[in-house]
Amino acid sequence: MSAKTTSVSGSPPVAEEHDFAALTEIVSGIVESKTPAWWWPAFGVAFTMLLICGAMITYLIATGVGVWGLNQPVGWAFDITNFVFWIGIGHAGTLISAVLFLFRQHWRTAINRSAEAMTLIAVMCAGMFPLIHLGRAWLFWFLIPVPNANAIWPNFRSPLFWDFAAVSTYGTVSLLFWYTGMIPDLATLRDRATTPIKQWLFGIFALGWRGSARHWRHYEMAYMILAGLATPLVLSVHSIVSMDFAMANLPGWHSTIFPPYFVAGAIFSGFAMVITLLVPARELFGLKSVITDHHLNSMCKILLTTSLIVGYAYGVEAFTSWYSGSEFERYGAANRAFGFYGWAYWLTVVCNVFIPQILWKSSYRIRPWLIFTVSIFVNIGMWFERFVIIVSSLHRDFLPSSWGVFIPTWVDMLQLLGSFGLFLTMFLLFLRFLPMIAMSEVKGISPLAHPHPHAQAHVVDERSTGGRRGESKGGRS
Amino acid sequence: MSRRDEPVFHRDEFELFGAVARFDDPGALLKAAEGVRKAGYERFDAHSPFPIHGIDEAMGMRRSRxxxxxxxxxxxxxxxxxxxxxxxxxxxxxxxxxxxxxxxxxxxxxxxxxxxxxxxxxxxxxxxxxxNGLPRLYHPLVRHESFTRVTNDSFFLSVEAADPRFDRVGTVELLMSLGGREVALVEG
Incomplete structure (x- = not known):
């Protein structure tokens, strides 16, 4: 690997040796070929974890939220930690698909499909927790403003309602974005399908796509608009999630830095999860020529940048607590670092701020198993960050007489494990049955796609500045 | 043109969808689309595995509204x-x-x-x-023998028989002269 160090910045977003047919073959081949040997054991483990998830939900609903370690004063613990953790992971998918699209970062095309799938699945995992922590989960529809027998409406002033609006919108828009992007690739699978059932299924979901230029015109416009909509949306979602805390009066929560701090943390944890998933996936599916060193390098740079932002936020949080002059804020900050949950705080800092710093060295950024390890630390660190914010703030607030501690029960633990089961099961199904690389997009950025006779001369320029989709379409006047 | 002049084709005129040609690369498709437009056709379409930069101008299409x-x-x-x-x-x-x-x-x-x-x-x-008129369960273009390659590695141009300038011989010749391969008339 180290031999490639010098050429990493020049490493192309798509390996040049692939023509269009070869690329179709590589990506469609994953879906069409026999299930690889490793897939079944992996799926078996994931599915077992999913069954545990279902069992824990059943036990919880049948018994009551008392099976979790929650009690006064800590009314939110693993449930909301898991919610914020999963919703944060979703954010990298939207960032890759929408924000990097608007910034014309062509390297995104090799990873955006799987990152978007990750977003959708993470939103499912996230949505599960607020639902089941309600206690009487079957009354969740009280959140929806529909006329009802009690004649009352939701409290629209509450951040918890905003959260419901933001997360459900986010899930819906992510699904639309993912599916719209996949239509041309589903058409590819339809046209290659060999059995009637595949032809029928892919045929239905490809919606009759036939690559018409008159269709691409509207399609590209729709895609660009969706990217433009998803960008402010993703910022709003985690800002609103942070307001679940920041709008409350609790020391450690009531802070104006929360929205940007949460958004940066979300992107950080999401990119870590993208690396966690894609480093093994590219090895197992032999996709190193499509997801190249260039992608690893770029993802690590984003990881490093967001790590610095998160580190800055930790510093500002501590400083603001001291500078506020409020004894409760000061005590909250000291308790966070040196109190009962102090170990979790320092674990967070080490995982999120110190360990990612090794990515400053460019040769490390293209060593797959090294960055995989870093990403695991970041996943752990970001889970503990949310745990620290939520639990260490709640367990000691203003009145010493109402102090207490939270100890998770086995149900808490298995529910967390179970949410990973849901996540991994869905992701493995996605890898097996749907095109994990956006074929039409990768073809579109390949040098061969350039229609002009001097295409080769423009390749470098095209990569750095040109845009394929959403380029201004002047029309003929 | 009367049917006597074209013994090869047995179907009635109204059953014809149009003429279809395959091209190997986006540049050829772009040139052909421009050629078809300059020849005065209006009901024609280009088909490609990915959107091609400049095809809107070549085909004379408006910006999407x-x-x-x-x-x-x-x-x-x-x-x-x-x-x-x-x-x-x-x-x-x-x-x-x-x-x-x-x-x-x-x-x-x-x-x-x-x-x-x-x-x-x-x-x-x-x-x-x-x-885009989607979802759509069927389209006459799938009758072209290699049209499934449109979602893989090939580029197609189709001229509809409904275009007033369409001519079974003339349109096919135009497509061939523009570099089209596997030029064929497709039933509707």
Whole structure:
């Protein structure tokens, strides 16, 4: 690997040796070929974890939220930690698909499909927790403003309602974005399908796509608009999630830095999860020529940048607590670092701020198993960050007489494990049955796609500045 | 042209969808699309595995007007979000919560924003599909023997028989002269 160090910045977003047919073959081949040997054991483990998830939900609903370690004063613990953790992971998918699209970062095309799938699945995992922590989960529809027998409406002033609006919108828009992007690739699978059932299924979901230029015109416009909509949306979602805390009066929560701090943390944890998933996936599916060193390098740079932002936020949080002059804020900050949950705080800092710093060295950024390890630390660190914010703030607030501690029960633990089961099961199904690389997009950025006779001369320029989709379409006047 | 001049084709005129040609690379398709447009055709289409930069100009297409539909949908979402919160909280069932006004405009912002995005996204996707006449279960082009390659590595140009300039011999010759391969007439 180290031999490639010098050429990493020049490493192309798509390996040049692939023509269009070869690329179709590589990506469609994953879906069409026999299930690889490793897939079944992996799926078996994931599915077992999913069954545990279902069992824990059943036990919880049948018994009551008392099976979790929650009690006064800590009314939110693993449930909301898991919610914020999963919703944060979703954010990298939207960032890759929408924000990097608007910034014309062509390297995104090799990873955006799987990152978007990750977003959708993470939103499912996230949505599960607020639902089941309600206690009487079957009354969740009280959140929806529909006329009802009690004649009352939701409290629209509450951040918890905003959260419901933001997360459900986010899930819906992510699904639309993912599916719209996949239509041309589903058409590819339809046209290659060999059995009637595949032809029928892919045929239905490809919606009759036939690559018409008159269709691409509207399609590209729709895609660009969706990217433009998803960008402010993703910022709003985690800002609103942070307001679940920041709008409350609790020391450690009531802070104006929360929205940007949460958004940066979300992107950080999401990119870590993208690396966690894609480093093994590219090895197992032999996709190193499509997801190249260039992608690893770029993802690590984003990881490093967001790590610095998160580190800055930790510093500002501590400083603001001291500078506020409020004894409760000061005590909250000291308790966070040196109190009962102090170990979790320092674990967070080490995982999120110190360990990612090794990515400053460019040769490390293209060593797959090294960055995989870093990403695991970041996943752990970001889970503990949310745990620290939520639990260490709640367990000691203003009145010493109402102090207490939270100890998770086995149900808490298995529910967390179970949410990973849901996540991994869905992701493995996605890898097996749907095109994990956006074929039409990768073809579109390949040098061969350039229609002009001097295409080769423009390749470098095209990569750095040109845009394929959403380029201004002047029309003929 | 009368049917006597073209003994090869047995089908009736109205059953013909049009002429289809395959091209090997995007550059050839772009040139051919321009050639067909310059020959005066209007009902023709290009087909490619990915959008080709410059094809809109070559075919003389207007910019998509989808943004206007999205704008209207977004504005509808924003206004309806406001009206919902205002009516339910300030008119229908008034509750004093945290001492805030019944019509807490600032607090309405997040829901207005989310509904703006939600309706805009629906309009973008479903507007795009409606404009494209999708979903569609069948299209005559699939009768062309290699048209399945359009989602893989090939580029096609189709000229519809419904175009007033369409001519069974002339259009085929034009497509061949523009470098088209596997030129064929496709039944409707």
């Amino acid at each position: 989808l943004p206007w539909v999205v704008l209207i949908a977004g504005a509808t979402g924003c206004v309806s979000g406001y009206l919902l919160q205002w009516y339910t909280s300030a008119i229908d069932y008034r509750l004093i919560i945290a001492g805030k006004p019944y019509n807490s405009i600032e607090a309405w912002a997040p829901v207005c924003f989310e509904l703006t995005i939600l309706l805009s996204a629906f309009a973008a996707v479903f507007g795009m599909l409606a404009w």
